Amino acid sequence: MTDPATPARRWPLIPTLLVAAAVAVMIALGVWQLQRKGEKEALIALYERNGAMASSVAYPELPPIPDALLFRKSSVVCLEPVRWDPRSGTDRRGRTGIRMIADCRTGAEGPGVLVDVGIADDFTPPAWKGGVVAGTIVPGPDQPGLIEHLTGRAVPARAMLVADQPAPGLRASAVPSGADVPNNHLAYAVQWFLFAAMAVAIYVLALRRRLQR
The missing domain is CATH 1.10.287 (Helix Hairpins)
Incomplete structure (x- = not known):
């Protein structure tokens, strides 16, 4: 059974x-x-x-960046570039090169602003000393990764301004879009x-x- x-x-x-x-x-x-x-x-x-x-619109100096401001036109005053952060990139004709990102001082104190002033052919920083920069607000180059988001360690990334007119001797950087x-x-x-x-x-x-x- x-x-x-x-x-x-x-x-x-x-x-x-x-x-x-x-x-x-x-x-x-x-x-x-x-x-x-x-x-x-x-x-x-x-x-x-x-x-x-x-x-x-007014440039968002402090993160996080509101979605309503990304890819909008804005302008900043760069008193002087305090640090250069070369990255790979392309110009508006699709040619590759080195994207020159300046971390600019905007006053005696404060976070400053990131400005993409154009595409160079090598890593040599341009002789650009600052000034008024008009361009497009885009997400900065250092975005938190998936692991940082999942672990709760993500730090809001800074915005960056892609200049409409490149610094002397550089080519205009391609402007990202939505x-x-x-x-x-x-x-x-x-x-x-x-x-x-x-x-x-x-x-x-x-x-x-x-x-x-």
Whole structure:
């Protein structure tokens, strides 16, 4: 006579619960990515509207940068560049070079401002000594990464002004726009859903083999 408790003993309860919990987490992450996709689309639309505005706004010296100010026109007075931060970049014709970012002093005290004054052919800082700079507000080059966001250690990044007119001897830097902001959340959502489906399929196959034995 078959022991009625035998099927229950053969069914791996704890592994099943663990797999079900993992699949639920993957599905939740996929749904979250779909929500983030909609939020990012609305943010990109805001950035594109900002870039189409011709009016100038006050430069946000202190982070965090309000989304309503990114990609807007603004101007600052750089009393003098106190530090140069060369980065790779492209000019407005698509040619690569070294983007010259000046950390400028704007007064006796304060955080100063970051100004992209143009593209150079090497790492030699330009002879530019400062002045009035008009341009476009963009996110600064040192943005916090995903790990910093997840661990709560993210420090708000400073804004940067991409100069409309480059410093003497430099080429005008390409100006980012809202269209350049990545929106990969749909791909991430699909990946999480696929991971969940694969986990279920692998576990079902393993369970069938176990029960057949």
